[in-house]
Amino acid sequence: MDSQRVAATYWVETPYPLEQAAEIIAGEQSTGTFTKVPGESDALKREHGAVVEGIERLEDHDAPSLPGTVAPPGHDGRYHRGRVVISFPLHNFGPSIPNLMSAIAGNLYELQQISGLRLLDLQLPEAFAQRYAGPKFGIEGTRRLLQVYDRPLLGTIVKPSIGLSTEELAVMVEKLARAGLDFIKDDELNANPPYAPLDQKVAAVTAAIERAADATGKKLMYAFNITGDWDELRRNHDLVVGAGGNCVMVSILSVGLPGLAHLNGYSEVPIHGHRNQWGMMTRSPHLGMSFTAYQKLCRLAGADHLHVNGLDGKFYESNESVTASIKACTEPLFGGYKAMPVVSSGQWAGTAHATYNAAKTADVMHLAGGGMLAHPDGAAAGFESMKLAWEAAVNGVTLEQCANRHPVVRRAMDKFGKAGRL
The missing domain is CATH 3.20.20.110 (Ribulose bisphosphate carboxylase, large subunit, C-terminal domain)
Incomplete structure (x- = not known):
């Protein structure tokens, strides 16, 4: 993983294709929102956008795990599960635990397209060690x-x-x-x-x-x-x-x-x-x-x-x-x-x-x-x-x-x- 990026691994459940759900997550937690807005140029997205690094498919399920999920038109009743790795540019928030949490969690858990979500692991760049000394004893x-x-x-x-x-x-x-x-x-x-x-x-x-x-x-x-x-x-x-x-x-x-x-x-x-x-x-x-x-x-x-x-x-x-x-x-x-x-x-x-x-x-x-x-x-x-x-x-x-x-x-x-x- 790039030393200037944070990688977050999620367990995801969604009525949408996993690839689409992963892109929704990446956009919501970086440069995007529910619609295209002025200023969201390709150059800005390249510089500041979160990136889907990998998707591991798991078993499907026949019901949403969380309430409030809105399935797409013509949904076949299947809820897709997988492990998704998304990376975030460090320069979006810097080596700051409070702002890191806004990036890797933020409003993410409230998305209607997501019927289950769990943060499984984090890979943090060395910049965090320079900011936070960790345990003294x-x-x-x-x-x-x-x-x-x-x-x-x-x-x-x-x-x-x-x-x-x-x-x-x-x-x-x-x-x-x-x-x-x-x-x-x-x-x-x-x-x-x-x-x-x-x-x-x-x-x-x-x-x-x-x-x-x-x-x-x-x-x-x-x-x-x-x-x-x-x-x-x-x-x-x-x-x-x-x-x-x-x-x-x-x-x-x-x-x-x-x-x-x-x-x-x-x-x-x-x-x-x-x-x-x-x-x-x-x-x-x-x-x-x-x-x-x-x-x-x-x-x-x-x-x-x-x-x-x-x-x-x-x-x-x-x-x-x-x-x-x-x-x-x-x-x-x-x-x-x-x-x-x-x-x-x-x-x-x-x-x-x-x-x-x-x-x-x-x-x-x-x-x-x-x-x-x-x-x-x-x-x-x-x-x-x-x-x-x-x-x-x-x-x-x-x-x-x-x-x-x-x-x-x-x-x-x-x-x-x-x-x-x-």
Whole structure:
């Protein structure tokens, strides 16, 4: 692909011939509109027009996947599906994530000639790497801060998500820190609520972490949820760093990709990128975008950690999709830009084997909320059960064999195994 063009791969469904639909997409997202207009010269189109680079035909379908589709006169009832690659001149928008999104998505999803559309992948020119520095810490930097190299980073999410006072939270965090956890994050529902303001939370939690570190010699990483308006991001970040905090978290779709890049411009600690709201963009296979495309934009904008859902978890996503998401976070982008995949949602010791067998790597952050905090013998036992299960998975020992050797794992199986979860 030309180094001065962006290539976008789409899954397309249309009642029109695929070639015609692809040209409609290319025109709508560059120089064209629904009719010829003055000034749209051949020279202008050559210089600024999007180009259909390739079409791969897939199976036809007998009904539109999305409402609002208008078929051409004499339509035979078939809806054509295919993968379409369209390239855009970089000079139309420059190395700018906000304006890139207008080009590759824009009004595209509203076209009447399209009955299904999904952005599958992106190829970005080097100019984006010159504009956006990407993750400052990623996998290696996060491991260096925690001094954990030989296993996944293991941790939990504050539960209950909402309602704990700062004092109650501090007691919980100190107890978990003393239990040896690597990482705790705020829930996405809890950032800077009036009942527990962020400044009070930061003061209480950082003090608890320091007390535990003095006792154990290990400092927990805590991701404070600093999600807010852009003018709040800097204040909240500085509040955390000034108190000795070592991680901040943002809900990426709440602050936007430009908000993430804005935070990354001055962040002094890892940015934990949460993807809540992602389901509304991707759950339909006939609409939205794939995580393959999305995670490239998040890494470009500076996410050091990136949520990927969890295998055998509580959400709808298939294990195959989660596995692909884990691998996508570490695939080369401009020669680096690796982000730590964060596996969470319905996780416990019993999901370690599935995660390792699928991802073939221990370079993940594996978080369990209820699966750690609600262990029958307490949170420390929940952490130990996950650590032991991961050790077994990496060494080819089955979960059942691990449970036979370690009662703490057996207790987790009794509580969170399929029978216990039903």
